[in-house]
Structures are given as C-alpha cells and as structure tokens.
Amino acid sequence: MTLITDIRLRRILDSRGNPTVEADVVTESGGFGRAAAPSGASTGEYEAVERPPAEAIAAAREHAVGRLVGDAYAGNQREVDSILHAADGTDDFSEIGANSAVAISMAAAKAGADVLGAPLFQHLGGAFRGENFPIPLGNVVGGGEHAADATDIQEFLVAPVGAPSVEDAVFANAAVHSTVADLLEERDVPCGKGDEGAWAPSIDDSEAFEIVDEAVSMVEDDVGFNIGFGLDVAGAELYDSESETYEYSDTSRDTDEQIAYIAELVREYDLVYVEDPLDENDYDAFADLTDEVGDQTLICGDDLFVTNTERLIDGIERDAANSILIKPNQIGTLTDAFDAIELATQNGYDSVISHRSGETEDTTIAHLAVATDAPFIKTGAVGGERTAKLNELIRIADDAT
Template structure:
C-alpha cells in the first residue's frame, strides 16, 4: 500500500464567504482532497474550527506540526493518522491545530486511500455491504442563526421517501417551490428572502410556517405518489435563555417546551425533531423520547456533538433515539465512525449532516452510504438553482443510481 508522499493545504472560502481550509494528500499517483465546513449554530461540546488567531494560524501549524509527521504513513492506516492528529493537537477539542484542519486531513487521507484502490469512497469506508441509502432531508423554510428576520425555529425540512434517492431529491426540490408559492399567496406584499442554506425566509410565525410546510408536503406527496413528511430542526439551545425557551410569540418552561414539541410532532406527523431542547437537558430529551419516540425521530445534534462520551450518557438515560453526525464536530473520520457504531449498537438512527457554511466537497454524501445512515441533511437543499446545493444533492443521487434503495 502506498505511503503519503505530500500534503498540501490552502485557504478557501465557504458558502458564507468565510475562510476555511482544503487539504490534498498525494501518494504514488493517488490523490485525496477534502475541504472543511463551519457551522453557525454550534454545540459547546464540539471541536473548535480554528485555533485562536484563525485560519492563517491553523495553516501555519499544519506546516510546522502536521505535514512533517504524516509524510510516510500508509494511506490505509486511517486510525493511526487520526490518533496522530489528536496527539499533535494535544487538546480535547482540537483548539491548537483546529478541528477543520484535522477533519480535512483525516478525510483527504481516506479519499486518497480509496483512489489508490480505485474505489469510490463509500465503498472503501463502508465495505462490500454498504448498501443502505439515506432519505434526503431538505431545508425549505429557515430561521434562527441561519436566517435573520425569519422564524425562531431554525429549519423546517421536507423528508421525501421515494423509491430512489433521485426521486426523493427531486421531490424535496418540488416542496421548496411549492412553499415559495404558498408564501407568496399568503403574504403577497411581504418580503421573501433566502437564508444561509437556500431556505425561504419570511416574516412569519413558527407554527404558521409549519402549517405551510405540512401543506406543501401533502401537495407534493399527492403529486409524486410517495410519502413526503415535514421535519424540524429547532436548534433550541440558541433561544434558551434564563431557563426559558423564548420564541417571538411565547415563552415556555422546559416542561412547556417538551409538551409543545410533542404536540407539534403528533398534530403534523413530524418525521423528526432535531435539537428540540437545550444541549444539556438529557432528562428532558428522555421524557420527550418517551412521549413521541415510537413515531418520531428525536435527533441529538448539539446534545451529542458526534461525541461518544456524550452519546454514552444519552444511551444510559434513553435520551433521544437518533444522532446527527457531523465529522468536523469531532475532528476525524475515526471519531465520526465510532459515534455511528455506538449509535447503531444501541438502536439509535444516524443522520449525517452538512454545516451551514459549506463547501463543494461531496464527502458526506459518500459517508451517508458508508455509515448506513437513515437520513442525509443537505445544504442549500431546496434551492436547486444554486451550484453548491446542486453538487451536494447530485452526489447523493449518483450514489442512489448504483443500486436500488433499501427501504426503511
């Protein structure tokens, strides 16, 4: 197996126009390239994207500390590479070299190894039995940290469950257009914009937005002949202040928030609720999961931060029944895979996700298949006219054209 001969890093821009990094790994004609995204709504427990001083400091530390120590390592020694990255950094949250540098190196090594074996990344990471295709989850109405002037709830999503990933991707895009039309019909003189991820942004109440989303899902489901369900990413830690959940039109106690979310899940048939409570409220997650977990996926993102220690606690307390997987939250491919494996052993569903500050890197579309994820959350998910989202969604659709969908 070839060894790493060269490692290159460069500063690039993410979809918000903020600087991030891209890494190339080269070995005997093989090449792997990975770019790291960044999030706007982040957990207190995830890896630091960059050290103090930002991208330029991170790049300097890559050249000083990372590059000379990974040269010569075998491409397929993924766990060794990832352990070395943690050793070089020496902090629990990659705050010295930056989680974005670490994850870009880690993923680029895996992609170079796949290239050297002439395999697609999903086959290299997932093996011969990587066959389960995720449900695309499309963001169509936005608010929170992703959209100033929008709803308090961060994302209103459509989850299409068609016979193929391609059919589901097109159905999600159709929901996006139907939501636009419904918003214009109901607010003909109101402004209509786009958030970080291409979702529609309107001056509308949270439940009013959910009513529109649910209607659009019903319309499209009837058109395409398969189920299209609404879902929410509340990002509740972002509006949890002073022990209360503070919406524009109401303030709820923790118990009131649990009852509110459970009621929405029941009345609107929600496929999933992501980050419905503050990231430290494991007990609240357990109660909500008990109330709705048989019919709705309760997804921990900020709660777990792709971290096996926090997921262990969730498993012990029966908090949530699904986990969001973001490789740059934990900093390495090995760390993300460990969280996936733990989740699956204990019956938790996994959903792999982008970040709101994305790049054109398609890696997570491959990892969704390699890891056997239930869902795949897309950036710029509804707005098919925007190049970044097209590249991501088309990457998922290409995986789906390789074999029939395994239905769940």
C-alpha cells in the same frame, strides 16, 4: 502504495463567503484526495474547536504535516486520524483546529480510495456496507441562527420517506422548496434565502407550519409517495439559561411547556424527525420528550451529542434520544465520526449524517452516509454547495445499482 508523500493546505471560500481550510493529500503511487472543512453558525457548546483558517493551517503545518508525510498510509484511516490526534495533543483539536484536522482526515480517505480505485463510499463502508441509500432531509424554510428576522425554529425539513429512489427523493425536496415559494408569493410574503438555501420569510412559526404542511401535501399528490415533515428546533439557541425558558418571538416556554409543545407538534404534523428540541445541557428533558414521543418520531441530538462518543454514552445511559446527528467537523476526524455511528448503531440509535450551514462543494458526507447505511442525510434542498452532495448521492445510487 498509500504512503502519504505530500499534504497541501490552503484557504478557500465557503458558501457564506468566509475562509475555510482545504487539504490535498498525495500518496506515493500518485493517489490524490482533496477535501474542505465546513463551518457551523449554530454551533454546539461542546464541539471540537474550529480555529481561524490561517492559524489552523499554520498550526497543522507545524505539528501534523511532518508526522503524516512519509510515515502514514492514506489507506489506513485509523492511523492517519490517530496521528492527527497525537499531533494536536489536546482533547478538542484546539491546537491544529478541527477544521484542519477534518480536511486532512477526509482528504486522506479520498486519497486512499483513489489508490484502491474504489469509490469513497466503498472504501469507507467495505464490500458489505449494505444496499440502502439515505433519505435526504431537505431544509425548505428556516430562520434561527441561519437567517435574520425569520422563523424561530431553525429548520423546517422535508423527508420523502416514501420515495422509491434517491433521485425521486431529491427532486421531491426541490419541488416542496419551490412550492413553498409559490405559497409565500400567494400570501404576498417577500423573502430571501438563509445560509442553507431554505426560504427565510419574516413569518411566525405557526404560519411556516401551515405553509410547509400545504406544500408537502401538494407535492405528495403530484409525486404519489409519502413525504414526511421534520424540524431542527436548535433548542440551545432559543434557551435562556438565566430565566430557564425557551424564548420565542411571541412567547416564552419553560422546559415542561417546551416538551409539551414539541410533543403536540409531533402529533399534529406527524413529524418523522425532531432535532435538538431542547437545550444541549438538558439530558433529562430530552429523556422526558423521548419517553413521550420517541416511539413515533426520531428525537435527534445535534448540539446535544456533537458527534462525541462520550456525550453519546451519557445520552444512551439516560435514554435521552433515539438518534444522533453526525457532523465530522464537530469531532475532527472520520474515525471519531465512525466510532460515534458504530456506538449509536449498537445501542439502537439511528445516525443522521449532516452538512453545516457554511459549506463547500465537498461531497464526503454523501459517501459517509452511504458507507454507514445511515437512514437519513441532512444536506439542504437547493444551492450549489447543497446540490453538490445531493447530486453525488444520485450518482452513487446510479453507480451502485
């Protein structure tokens, strides 16, 4: 029933107005799945290769589509994804493009779920997936590679850890986002939004900390539950490998100073989550920071691990972190993403499922987070391509409870 009988690939727009790859997968019994690849701006050095969409589509049509159609079963995700790997023939999807690969992989999963008549999270997670729902990490102020002339730290995130439901959590994040705008207005700071819908004011990081901290307290008082504070430092974007320093607008820090600075922030703001505090090549510095504050917060590797089990094994061996960011397009297939999550879980690492700065209306990551019992999902706070995932999470929780 889930035999794949047709795959269609096309270019569609992403949230930045750039082209990306969309895939439709059709099965013998009329099952249908559609998915689109997201795209990063602050990409990790070791990510699978995203090719220009027109090239990725042509290459996937030439090498992959013929191998899948008539031979692969959409209900058998590992088979679909291993055919994608074989069709590509490289170890980083540089032939067919990780963007074509991930779009086909996710569309096949949706087609499989469609035939089975199960929601995607149930198909991916199985009957015994657990009963938890992820806490949404919402990006309320941001800069770095996601907005010009804004904060050095890429993402100031809020994490409504005390929210009684997904719905309460999603609305709390939106409330903090809107309270931040009020506080910026009070201070006469004009601002637009960055790529992920976070406010992108031209202020320094210390003022951003003050404002987000105040907004979090105000919303906490209002909603009556605990809202945590987190960061994506995107350390690799700040790191200058020649001077071996982290370059901020107003200062420069060597690695020891960077570790001390982040540890201090963890204590001062009681941070519940810190992503990529250090450069993507510096496992040892990650390990030093994790040793210092890993019992108080999640130290999460995004550019460090790039959803790659080999890099995660290196990290586990060195105690480099205690959590991994999972972005399916960093590695190219859902199977690879699942393998990274499984390895993380076996080794006591938490998995945080994440969007990219360039997104579409695709909601696969909401299902992936529920299917794998991930404690957090990072998918913005506002903006159509972000609320697509957040609203899907609300629907999943509504259907599942």
